[in-house]
Amino acid sequence: MFNDRNSDYRKASLRELFSEVSCDYVLPDYLGEVRKILYTEACAVPLPTYMNGEEACASGGVRFRMVYMDAEGELSSVDFAEDYELHERIVCDVLAGVSADTAIESCSMRLLGPRKISAKARLCVKLSVLTEETAEISGSALEAGDPE
Numbered sequence: 001m002f003n004d005r006n007s008d009y010r011k012a013s014l015r016e017l018f019s020e021v022s023c024d025y026v027l028p029d030y031l032g033e034v035r036k037i038l039y040t041e042a043c044a045v046p047l048p049t050y051m052n053g054e055e056a057c058a059s060g061g062v063r064f065r066m067v068y069m070d071a072e073g074e075l076s077s078v079d080f081a082e083d084y085e086l087h088e089r090i091v092c093d094v095l096a097g098v099s100a101d102t103a104i105e106s107c108s109m110r111l112l113g114p115r116k117i118s119a120k121a122r123l124c125v126k127l128s129v130l131t132e133e134t135a136e137i138s139g140s141a142l143e144a145g146d147p148e
Contacts, residue, residue, distance in 0.1 A: 040066050080119070
């Protein structure tokens with residue numbers, strides 16, 4: 001990461017953490033029973049990443065959405081959410097900052113009964129750790145020779 005005060009770049013490391021979030025959800029009485037699942041999706045809603053001693057904590061929620069055909073042949077949809085929390089031990093001399101970018105790799109939903117849904121999502125959390133150490137970049141791309 002570039003430090004605009006001079007030509008130094010902060011040293012950073014990137015770690016990928018993987019986790020699964022799963023939950024069971026029972027449809028409320030005012031929604032019709034599920035006959036056929038037509039569409040499913042999951043979206044990660046990350047919260048700020050923070051340090052707890054030597055541990056980086058990344059947390060948030062996964063919002064699931066399902067569109068289905070009910071017993072009367074009508075289209076219906078339902079949204080529900082489940083929380084997640086990941087911890088990674090960070091060992092470095094002087095920590096400048098930590099951030100996380102969370103993405104859903106895959107999601108699936110299945111019926112456990114006419115009104116009960118099982119949902120699962122696989123998360124990939126890219127954890128960026130910035131240290132106080134810097135590396136100076138010198139030279140110019142113009143100084144490089146002609147690539148052959």
